[in-house]
Amino acid sequence: MNKLTAWFKSIQFILGLQSQDESLPDTKEILIPIRNGVLRADCYLPKSKSLGTIVTINGLAPLGNRDPRFIIVNKSLQKIGFTVVSPFYEEICDYKISLRNIEDIKDSILFISNQKEICPAGKVSIFSPSFSGSLSLIAASDKQIAERINCICAIGAYANVEDIIENLFANQNLDEYGRMILLLNFLPISIGKNESLFKAIKLTTLDNYYKSKDLYLKPHYQKMKQADRLFFDQLKNDPEFRIRHWNVILKKGGKNRELLTALSVTNHIETLKLPILLIHGLKDDVVPANESSLLHNKLIHQGVESKLCITTLISHGDTGFNAMTLLELPKLITSFSFFFLKALDQKN
Structure with a gap:
């Protein structure tokens, strides 16, 4: 050729x-x-x-x-x-x-x-x-x-990878699909386990992927505890709230830091x-x-x-x-x- x-x-x-x-x-x-x-x-x-x-x-x-x-x-x-x-x-x-x-x-x-x-x-x-x-x-x-x-x-x-995560968390106008995937993976470092909350994040991700407005999320969201719903709504709509948790994630060391380092192409x-x-x-x-x-x-x-x-x-x-x-x-x-x-x- x-x-x-x-x-x-x-x-x-x-x-x-x-x-x-x-x-x-x-x-x-x-x-x-x-x-x-x-x-x-x-x-x-x-x-x-x-x-x-x-x-x-x-x-x-x-x-x-x-x-x-x-x-x-x-x-x-x-x-x-x-x-x-x-x-x-x-x-x-x-x-x-x-x-x-x-x-x-x-x-x-x-x-x-x-x-x-x-x-x-x-x-x-x-x-x-x-x-x-x-x-x-x-x-x-x-x-x-x-x-x-x-x-x-x-x-x-x-x-x-750190620049991309911070950018998606800080800018509400950027892609929600990518933001939800990153929250799904990295938010547990900040808040630990919360099955109901992370299910809501994953269902929102699927709604974005299939372009189905809240079709997956709505039935689960209606069953969530009030505190979890409020937390989820802030994650979804409040950049400052997300950045606060991102700062907590960055402060965590050990395997969490190793993962972020290993996932950056520049390294x-x-x-x-x-x-x-x-x-x-x-x-x-x-x-x-x-x-x-x-x-x-x-x-x-x-x-x-x-x-x-x-x-x-x-x-x-x-x-x-x-x-x-x-x-x-x-x-x-x-x-x-x-x-x-x-x-x-x-x-x-």
Whole structure:
């Protein structure tokens, strides 16, 4: 594949993302052993000889690899000639943020890259949006894992997790879905256990995901104790209240501090050496675009082959591009062509 072919593949890919067909095609399901169990994965095989193997890693979404938007991404990559392996990361899909997320990604990369039938070259490329884009970058900072990866495309990734959490807690106008996921994971450090409260937070998260206004939350909310309802309402609507709890979280040491440190890409960036494409929506309402700019500057400073594309064509971690803004399309096409050239099986 030369640069011109990669450019045309990028156009085909972007056009494929405009599809309204969210149906799951005929895929081969494989099982991926990990240290804590087994992951199911959908394998999309191209009709002709594969150009290479791409592992797609879904963001924090309950449908995971079978989120309709993600199915469209996988089918678009398949149609331009890549083998696509898309695991269902159970912990990530259940909104659980932990170091296990990173280990699961590492284990899946090692397993998939060892399967000659779907990855004859022994190396994969990674396509990952949102929170999982940053997790993928952290996983790739491990030398053993990096040796199995050709390149990474991270969409809407963050650099420093603490900055993102504080920003979402402090700014009421930012995305509630992301805020609720972070509260679900980090608020217990401040207040301990409260089953009713955390159920309300999770149900609100599901209402946001499915765009169902209080459908999941309302029956539970009506049964909550008055004190829990008041607390929940403050969490939902009062930035100062959230920040007070965030300050408590930051003061806690031990494993809590270790987790926040380990989840920040900037703490691993010195060992990232492989080619990286960073794509970010200019108006991202979860992770500001300057997070990808920060990562890109640090990677370039280290001599890492990295490309940055900040565009108005996408929102946070979204992969459905609005092809109406024609002036920005060439930049996006060129960016994806960089990724596809690097993702190519060198035997092709």
